[in-house]
Amino acid sequence: MTDSPVALITGASRGIGRAIAIELAAQGFDIAATARVPREGAQAHPLDEVGARVAQHGRRWLPIEADVSNLDGHAGVMEQVDGAFGRLDVFVSNAGVAPERRMDVLETTPESFDRVMGTNLRGAFFLAQHAARYMLHRRAAIAGFRPRLVFIGSVSAEASSPSRAEYCISKAGLSMAARVFADRLAGDGIPVFEIRPGIIRTDMTAPVQERYDAAIADGLVPQRRWGEPEDVARAIAALARGDFDYSTGLVVDVGGGLMMPRL
Numbered sequence: 575m576t577d578s579p580v581a582l583i584t585g586a587s588r589g590i591g592r593a594i595a596i597e598l599a600a601q602g603f604d605i606a607a608t609a610r611v612p613r614e615g616a617q618a619h620p621l622d623e624v625g626a627r628v629a630q631h632g633r634r635w636l637p638i639e640a641d642v643s644n645l646d647g648h649a650g651v652m653e654q655v656d657g658a659f660g661r662l663d664v665f666v667s668n669a670g671v672a673p674e675r676r677m678d679v680l681e682t683t684p685e686s687f688d689r690v691m692g693t694n695l696r697g698a699f700f701l702a703q704h705a706a707r708y709m710l711h712r713r714a715a716i717a718g719f720r721p722r723l724v725f726i727g728s729v730s731a732e733a734s735s736p737s738r739a740e741y742c743i744s745k746a747g748l749s750m751a752a753r754v755f756a757d758r759l760a761g762d763g764i765p766v767f768e769i770r771p772g773i774i775r776t777d778m779t780a781p782v783q784e785r786y787d788a789a790i791a792d793g794l795v796p797q798r799r800w801g802e803p804e805d806v807a808r809a810i811a812a813l814a815r816g817d818f819d820y821s822t823g824l825v826v827d828v829g830g831g832l833m834m835p836r837l
């Protein structure tokens with residue numbers, strides 16, 4: 575078993591998950607990171623670059639190929655973490671998808687609904703269940719072990735977008751999942767947090783970049799800039815370090831004031 579704390583981040587090949595993996599490595603965590611199998615024709619595995627950045631911080635690295643929506647693979651993810659490190663200090667549920675096509679709520683298809691829910695809510699919930707069980711199982715064996723769970727939700731848990739109802743519904747459900755885990759695990763000394771990113775510059779928002787550029791310039795985001803993946807990663811670092819351990823159930827907006835009530 576490693577003496578260093580270990581973080582498992584889902585969906586760490588790019589965007590917010592990638593930034594979290596690099597930031598937590600800088601904070602002294604060994605890193606296990608998941609991504610789906612590489613797309614056909616890809617030159618290198620997308621996790622390789624992240625692994626190199628983690629190694630620059632002198633941390634150990636475990637890439638895991640896993641589709642979060644495939645529940646049959648979840649036990650295998652935890653077995654790999656256990657085999658490599660023998661502990662899990664921070665679980666970050668980050669993997670998520672947007673609808674492939676934005677559709678009015680009156681046109682949302684069952685296929686798109688199931689696809690988004692399958693990763694963002696069903697997959698995230700059941701993998702977190704595995705992670706929590708594993709943390710409880712390892713608690714007695716590791717002195718000073720203070721594990722934590724973090725869910726990457728979204729402002730869309732509260733803000734309605736009629737053109738991507740399935741995404742908003744998945745994030746609203748995930749928010750309650752975070753609260754239920756926080757409630758259940760509080761007495762076991764495992765704090766649980768939810769981060770709600772606002773408009774963050776990643777592949778997910780690339781297709782709507784121009785629209786958001788205009789909206790941000792127009793004042794939609796009070797801090798008047800895009801969020802960067804590193805803005806989210808820094809917030810996670812504070813949670814992962816334990817700075818908010820007496821605040822289980824905390825929801826942290828990382829959105830430049832997007833959700834601030836204004837007149």
Ligand SMILES: NC(=O)c1ccc[n+]([C@@H]2O[C@H](COP(=O)([O-])OP(=O)(O)OC[C@H]3O[C@@H](n4cnc5c(N)ncnc54)[C@H](OP(=O)(O)O)[C@@H]3O)[C@@H](O)[C@H]2O)c1
Nearest residue numbers: 585587588589590610641642669670728771774776777778
């Ligand atoms: N960008 C924003 O403005 C924004 C705002 C609020 C919340 N969020 C949330 O933040 C999280 C990260 O988003 P992002 O913007 O960084 O998105 P992104 O750039 O599209 O990256 C998504 C990541 O999730 C992985 N992923 C997707 N489906 C997966 C699955 N079924 N199993 C395993 N991994 C999967 C992808 O891995 P592959 O390489 O395998 O595709 C990729 O690493 C998501 O939960 C998203 O909903 C984003």
